[in-house]
Amino acid sequence: MRKMNKKGMAGDYAMFFVYIFIVFIIWGGLAAGIFSFFGDGYDFKEAEAEILINNVEVCLREKDFFSGEFDIYYSCGFNSNINEEHMIYVKRASDDEEIIFGVRDYINQCEFVGGKENINFPECVKKTISVRGESFEVIVGSNQDSRGILSG
Helix, strand or coil: CCCCCHHHHHHHHHHHHHHHHHHHHHHHHHHHHHHHHHCCCCCCHHHHHHHHHHHHHHHHHHCCCCCCCCCHHHHHCCCCCHHHHEEEEEEECCCCCEEEEECCCHHHHCCCCHHHCCCCCCEEEEEEEEECCEEEEEEEEECCCHHHHHHC
């Protein structure tokens, strides 16, 4: 009968734990990658609305929104894709004249009480701007979904 070298086999038994550790690292990395790609999207709607309202304010100070042939895309340098997932609402306080660009229903969705908790509603930013002695109420809404960009 041959005697087994138990001291020599100890190295093989120790490598089993290293193997299990590496398997857990690989599976953990795969799970994290899949979750980050297919998980919840990033919500930049409020930040995007803040940036857009600041750009609208700059343009409102330079241009007359209520002239007959005003084109916000050409005059302010905005992308025409704003119509799809954004709303820009400007109301002149002196005569209550208003102008809306983009999705008109966002003006209603911005006022819903339950819209703050619902991720399907747009994030809206309101601001009162004084330009050349006139006061304007500006509301900008954004509902761009970053998840649709990543994983459809």
